[in-house]
Amino acid sequence: MVLFDLFRNYMNALVGRNQEFEQLLVAKDISAVKDKMSNRFDAIVEAVQEYDVSTHQIMKREDKIVTDKDGNFRRVEKVWKLPIPYQVFINEIALVFLYGRPVKWTQLSDGTDNAFKAFQDTLKRLRFDSKIRQCKRIAGAETESAMLFRVFKDDDGNPDAQIRVLAASKGDEIFVRRDQYENILSIAWGYYVKEEKEQVNYHFDIFTKDVIYRCAKRTLGWDVMEEPNLIRKIPIILFQQDKEWKGAEHLIHREEHIASRTADTNDYFADPVAIMAADIVKNVPEKKEAAKLLITNGKDGVDKAAKYLTRDNAPQSKKDEIEWLQNQILQKTFTPNITTDTLKQVSQLSGKALRTVMMLADIKAAKHKETHDELLDRTASLVTAIIGNVLDVRLHTECEALKVGHEFQEPFGDDVADALNNVIRAVDAGILSSETGIELNPLIKDTHREIERIQAEAEERRKIQENIFGGSEDGGAGTANAGEEGEDE
Numbered sequence: 057m058v059l060f061d062l063f064r065n066y067m068n069a070l071v072g073r074n075q076e077f078e079q080l081l082v083a084k085d086i087s088a089v090k091d092k093m094s095n096r097f098d099a100i101v102e103a104v105q106e107y108d109v110s111t112h113q114i115m116k117r118e119d120k121i122v123t124d125k126d127g128n129f130r131r132v133e134k135v136w137k138l139p140i141p142y143q144v145f146i147n148e149i150a151l152v153f154l155y156g157r158p159v160k161w162t163q164l165s166d167g168t169d170n171a172f173k174a175f176q177d178t179l180k181r182l183r184f185d186s187k188i189r190q191c192k193r194i195a196g197a198e199t200e201s202a203m204l205f206r207v208f209k210d211d212d213g214n215p216d217a218q219i220r221v222l223a224a225s226k227g228d229e230i231f232v233r234r235d236q237y238e239n240i241l242s243i244a245w246g247y248y249v250k251e252e253k254e255q256v257n258y259h260f261d262i263f264t265k266d267v268i269y270r271c272a273k274r275t276l277g278w279d280v281m282e283e284p285n286l287i288r289k290i291p292i293i294l295f296q297q298d299k300e301w302k303g304a305e306h307l308i309h310r311e312e313h314i315a316s317r318t319a320d321t322n323d324y325f326a327d328p329v330a331i332m333a334a335d336i337v338k339n340v341p342e343k344k345e346a347a348k349l350l351i352t353n354g355k356d357g358v359d360k361a362a363k364y365l366t367r368d369n370a371p372q373s374k375k376d377e378i379e380w381l382q383n384q385i386l387q388k389t390f391t392p393n394i395t396t397d398t399l400k401q402v403s404q405l406s407g408k409a410l411r412t413v414m415m416l417a418d419i420k421a422a423k424h425k426e427t428h429d430e431l432l433d434r435t436a437s438l439v440t441a442i443i444g445n446v447l448d449v450r451l452h453t454e455c456e457a458l459k460v461g462h463e464f465q466e467p468f469g470d471d472v473a474d475a476l477n478n479v480i481r482a483v484d485a486g487i488l489s490s491e492t493g494i495e496l497n498p499l500i501k502d503t504h505r506e507i508e509r510i511q512a513e514a515e516e517r518r519k520i521q522e523n524i525f526g527g528s529e530d531g532g533a534g535t536a537n538a539g540e541e542g543e544d545e
Contacts, residue, residue, distance in 0.1 A: 077233070086260055086271045086278040093231035093244055096296065099199045100224045103299040107147075107197045109139035114312040136319035142308050146389045147196040147300045153414070153421040155192055156467035158185040159432060164459040169504075171454040174443050175436075178217070184435075187219045192428075194223045195295035202230055204245065205291040205438060207446045215446050222292075232294065243292045263290050289441045293431055297424075304388045311381040314374065390420035425464060436460040 080088045105111040120133040161179070163172040179185075187203055194201035202222040210216045222228040222245060229246030244262045251257050260278075262269040265288060270281040285291070301308070386393050392414045444455030479496050482488035488496075494510070495503045 081262070081269060081280070084271075084278050084280045086273075086280065089262070090231060090244070090246075090260070093233045093242070095229065095231050096200050097224075097229075099299075103197065103199050104225060106299070106301070106305065107143045109141050112139035112312060113309050114139050114316055117316060136316045136323075138312060138315045138319060140308065140312050140315065142304070142385055143197070143299075143301045146304075146386075146391045147193065149391050149394065149417055150196055150300050150420055150424070151189060151193050153417040153467050154424050154428065154464065155185075155189050157465035159188075160463040160465055161436070162461040162463065164461045165457055168454050168458040171440070171443065171451050171458040172460070174448060174451055174455075175439060175458065175460060178439055178443055178447065182217060182219050182439075184219065187221055188435075190221045191293075191295050194221070194225065195297050196300040198224055199297060199299055200224065200230060201295045202228075202243070202245075203293040203295075203435075205287070205293075205442060207286060207291070207442060217442055217447060230294070240290060240294070243290055243294060245292075263292055265289055286446050287438070287441050288445055289438050291438065291442075293435055293438065295431065297427065301385075301389050304385045307381050307385045307388065311378060311385070314378060314381075318374070387416070390416045392416050421464075428464075429462075432462045436462065 077089065077092055080086075080092070109115075115137050117135055117137050119135050122130045122133050124130055161176065163169070182205075191201045191203055200223075204220045204222055205217060206220060207215065207217045222230060224230075227247060229244075231244040231246065232240060233242045233244075234240055242262055242264045244260055246258065246260050248256050249259055258273040260271040260273070262271065264285065266285055268283050268285050270283065272279045382393075385391075440455045440458050440460065444452040479488070479493045483490055483493040491507060494506055497506075
């Protein structure tokens with residue numbers, strides 16, 4: 057009984073929160089609505105600062121003030137600040153191993169060919185492959201991005217759609233409201249627009265599956281316009297993740313510190329320093345003098361006049377630490393050490409062997425797929441709804457029945473020869489049908505079209521065989537026999 061009461065109270069509270077949210081919208085208290093939604097501003101700011109080399113901690117290193125023995129200021133001596141763009145490298149490798157090759161979409165339902173063709177055409181027209189790579193790159197760098205699917209009427213009055221990538225680095229703000237099961241109830245997009253008289257106003261669009269609230273900040277409050285959501289789904293695909301280099305922040309900073317200090321030391325000691333005996337040397341050549349001449353008090357003082365002080369190589373401990381740091385940074389972020397030498401070594405490897413060499417990146421990609429599988433399913437559902445409810449309502453019923461699957465492609469491609477041989481052996485052994493073998497053939501892009509071609513070619517061969525060996529009333533062997541009877545006559 058107690059558990060039931062607790063559950064009832066929780067559900068009542070949840071309903072109350074939803075009602076409160078809707079009441080705030082009705083009251084046009086958008087500032088309070090924003091407070092009811094979550095955002096990732098702090099995490100984004102931190103990630104962006106670490107991603108941009110100009111804002112790395114090492115850039116705060118102060119220049120050295122040089123004074124004389126009495127403490128009087130003499131000059132400012134610049135120190136090296138060497139940020140290392142590990143973040144960019146790590147992020148790009150993660151992107152390549154997830155979306156380096158376009159997602160492969162498959163039709164899983166029957167009688168939905170027209171809807172599936174419209175689905176594929178729409179993704180191509182929206183440049184989906186490019187947009188999702190942009191979103192993944194930004195999410196890896198900033199921890200958040202989004203694809204906003206906008207529907208509108210073109211200049212001819214026909215329904216159309218486009219994708220806009222949302223990101224903090226592009227001036228966008230993203231707010232989310234979820235239920236207790238982490239399901240998204242609404243997503244809001246904050247942005248600035250230059251309007252009349254060059255005045256810049258803040259806008260805040262709230263997307264729910266039924267209604268879109270267009271809110272604009274004015275001097276005396278908010279203007280709120282409601283419009284029906286024709287798509288009937290929230291038209292935003294949200295990308296959220298940890299920064300790709302998470303866990304390696306201090307390691308990167310340490311290597312940057314060592315590199316910068318080493319550069320300072322090299323500036324000071326790399327060039328040899330002349331040591332001269334003042335009682336022997338009669339002159340000091342000018343710094344820029346072409347043929348420098350050092351004059352001594354006599355030939356006996358030549359060997360003693362001057363010598364150079366040079367520095368030994370950097371301590372082995374420093375080299376060892378740098379190497380350790382580099383290995384740790386890459387391992388902690390599941391990033392393979394892809395260098396020019398590495399590429400030379402793996403250029404001749406098969407797809408299977410290459411995956412072994414790049415196992416760290418493959419492990420990371422597998423982790424990302426846990427989230428991106430759901431994102432791609434939502435994308436398929438959203439695009440199908442856009443087609444059936446907006447772009448081509450004639451396909452509404454077929455779009456509702458359409459089921460779409462997806463496959464991530466290997467970043468470096470599959471080993472085609474091995475794949476074909478495996479398919480052929482399976483078909484010959486009778487454990488795989490010919491039609492399934494065609495579907496698994498990596499060289500075939502349109503399975504249905506290929507099956508039709510194979511059937512047409514088989515029918516053509518059958519007709520040719522009938523003409524040669526008989527089986528028809530007017531030709532083939534029948535005609536030959538008729539000729540033989542004529543000769544006998």
